[in-house]
Amino acid sequence: MTATDPHRTAVPSQASELVSTLPGRYYTDPAIFAREQEHILESRWFCAVRSADLARPGAFRTATVGRESVLVCRNRSGDVRAFLNVCRHRGAQVCTAEAGEVRRSLQCPYHAWTYDLDGRLTAAPNMADMPGVDRGERGLIGVHVREWLGYVWVCLAPQPPSFEETVRQAVARRLDDEEAVERYGAEDLALGRRIAYDVAANWKLVIENFMECYHCGTIHPELTDVLPEFAEGYASQYYVGHGARFGEGVAGFTVDGTAGFGRIDGVTEEQDRRYYAVTVPPQVFLNLVPDHVIVHRLFPLAPDRTLIECDWLYSPDVVDSGADLSRSVELFDRVNRQDFAACERCQPAMSSRAYRDGGVLVPVEHHIAEFHSWVGEMLGEAEL
Numbered sequence: 348m349t350a351t352d353p354h355r356t357a358v359p360s361q362a363s364e365l366v367s368t369l370p371g372r373y374y375t376d377p378a379i380f381a382r383e384q385e386h387i388l389e390s391r392w393f394c395a396v397r398s399a400d401l402a403r404p405g406a407f408r409t410a411t412v413g414r415e416s417v418l419v420c421r422n423r424s425g426d427v428r429a430f431l432n433v434c435r436h437r438g439a440q441v442c443t444a445e446a447g448e449v450r451r452s453l454q455c456p457y458h459a460w461t462y463d464l465d466g467r468l469t470a471a472p473n474m475a476d477m478p479g480v481d482r483g484e485r486g487l488i489g490v491h492v493r494e495w496l497g498y499v500w501v502c503l504a505p506q507p508p509s510f511e512e513t514v515r516q517a518v519a520r521r522l523d524d525e526e527a528v529e530r531y532g533a534e535d536l537a538l539g540r541r542i543a544y545d546v547a548a549n550w551k552l553v554i555e556n557f558m559e560c561y562h563c564g565t566i567h568p569e570l571t572d573v574l575p576e577f578a579e580g581y582a583s584q585y586y587v588g589h590g591a592r593f594g595e596g597v598a599g600f601t602v603d604g605t606a607g608f609g610r611i612d613g614v615t616e617e618q619d620r621r622y623y624a625v626t627v628p629p630q631v632f633l634n635l636v637p638d639h640v641i642v643h644r645l646f647p648l649a650p651d652r653t654l655i656e657c658d659w660l661y662s663p664d665v666v667d668s669g670a671d672l673s674r675s676v677e678l679f680d681r682v683n684r685q686d687f688a689a690c691e692r693c694q695p696a697m698s699s700r701a702y703r704d705g706g707v708l709v710p711v712e713h714h715i716a717e718f719h720s721w722v723g724e725m726l727g728e729a730e731l
Contacts, residue, residue: 365707366716373722374549374697380650381414387629387725388413389503392514394631394644395419396499397658399538400446401427405464407453408446411646411654412503417490418442419499420453422464427494429501430487435468436460441487453487462487496633497534497660498642514627521625523588528625528633530613533640536660537667540676544655544683548690549697550630550647551722553655556686557624557632557643558584559712566685569678573597573604574622580711583624590621590635600636601674602681608638608665628721634679638662641679651694657683 373379395410396419407420409432416432418441432440439457452469454461461470466487474480491502493510500514519525546553556562560582563571571578574591583591593600599607600622610619614637623635634641639661646654659676666672696702708715 365709366713368555368705368708368715369551369719369722370705371697371699371702374552374694375650377650379726380549380647382726383647383722384413386727387722388647389415390725391504391508391629392493392500392502392510393629394498394627394642395429395501397538398427398494398497398499398534401499403448405449405451406447407442407449409442409444410501411648412501415503416440417501417503418453418487419492419501420464423451427492427499428465429490429492429499430466431490431503433488434458434460435485435487436471495534496528496642497536498644517627518625518633521584521587522623527618527623528635530615530618531611531635531640532613533642533660535663536611536640537663537665538658539639539661539666539672540659542657542676542680542683544657544687546653546655546687546690547651548653548687548694549650550645550653551718552690552693552697553645553653553687554626554628554630554718555715556690558582558626558715558718560585561709561711562689566689567682569602570682573600573678582711583622584626585711585714590618590623593620593622599638599675600678602677603674605674607636607675608661608670610637611639611662626718628718638665639675643683655683655687 389412393412395412395417396408400408401419401421404421404423404425407418410417410419417429418432419427419429422428432442434441434455434457436455436458439455441453441455441462443456452461452463459472460468463469466489468482468485491507493500495514500510518528522528560577561580563577564580567577573593575594576591583589597604599605601607619637625633627633630645632643639659642658642660644656648654659672661672
C-alpha cells in the first residue's frame with residue numbers, strides 16, 4: 348500500500364475514530380424493509396435481467412423488484428419491454444414461470460385475457476359481448492426500461508431518477524473514468540456460468556460486506572493469494588479509481604493463480620492485471636478483471652433473505668470454444684460462499700440487545716457510512 352500509487356486518488360481521511368453503523372433493527376424490522384421496498388427498490392433503477400436471456404422475440408423472464416413481480420420480454424421488433432406481472436382482469440400473474448418463450452402473445456392462465464408483447468390487450472373470452480372494454484386502457488401496466496452493460500434495468504417509479512446520474516455516473520465516479528467500464532464490453536460478452544445463492548441475511552449486510560476488505564485476510568485466503576494487498580484490509584472501493592494489483596507470480600484471476608484467458612479486447616494496459624470492484628446501489632456489484640466480468644444482482648425478498656444471481660461473463664470465443672472455466676469461476680464462487688456465510692453469521696445478532704444501537708466501522712470501513720447515509724436519505728431520515 349503505497350501513497351505514490353497513481354491509482355490511489357481521493358484517499359479518504361485517515362481518522363482513527365470508530366463510526367457507528369445502522370442500528371440492528373434496520374436489518375430485521377419488517378416495517379423498515381417494507382419502506383426500503385417502496386422508497387429504494389421500487390424507486391431506483393433495478394438491474395433485473397440479462398439482455399441475452401431474452402434472445403428472441405417472445406422470450407420473457409420475471410423478476411422480483413421490491414414488492415412487485417415484473418415481467419420483462421422482447422417484442423416482435425426486438426425491443427425490450429417490461430410490465431407489472433398482473434393481469435388487468437382479476438389480478439392473476441400473467442406469467443408464473445421464471446422464464447419462457449411465447450410466439451406472439453402473453454396469456455393469463457386464469458381467464459385467458461391475452462396481451463401482445465407490447466402489453467396491449469388483444470383478446471379475451473366473450474370479448475364481443477363487452478363492447479365497452481377499452482383495450483388500450485386495459486393493457487398491462489408498463490414500467491421504465493433501460494439497457495446497459497448487457498442487462499435490462501427497470502424502474503417502477505412514475506418519474507424515474509436520471510439513469511445517467513444514478514447508475515452510469517455512479518460507476519464512473521468509482522472508477523474515476525467515464526469510459527473505464529465500457530472498455531470491458533460487457534454487453535458483448537457471453538455468459539460462461541451463472542450461480543444463484545439464497546442467502547439468509549439482510550441485503551444491506553451483503554452490500555456492506557462487499558464494500559470492505561477488513562475481513563479479507565480472515566476469510567478469503569484464495570483471494571488474498573491473488574490480490575495480496577487485500578490482506579491489509581483496504582478494499583478497492585476505499586480508493587477512487589483504484590484497482591487492486593495481482594500479486595507477483597499470479598498469472599490470472601483464478602483459484603490457484605494460474606493463467607486465465609486472453610485479455611478482453613478494449614481493456615487497456617493500465618487496467619491489465621488489476622481487479623476493480625464497483626457497488627451500484629441498490630443491488631448490483633460489478634467485478635472487473637482483464638479476462639472476464641462478474642456481475643452480482645441482489646433480489647431482496649425479506650428482511651432476512653436475499654437471492655443473489657452471479658454471472659461470469661467471458662469473450663464469446665472463450666465460451667464457444669468449450670474452454671474449462673472452472674478455475675476462473677471457482678475463485679469468486681469460493682469468495683461468494685465465504686462472504687455469504689459471514690453475512691448469515693451476522694444476521695441472527697441483528698436482533699440481539701447487544702446490537703440494539705448497532706456496531707462500529709473501523710477507519711478502513713468508513714466509506715460504508717456513505718452507504719448508510721444514502722439509505723437514510725432514500726427513507727427520508729436525515730440522520731441514522
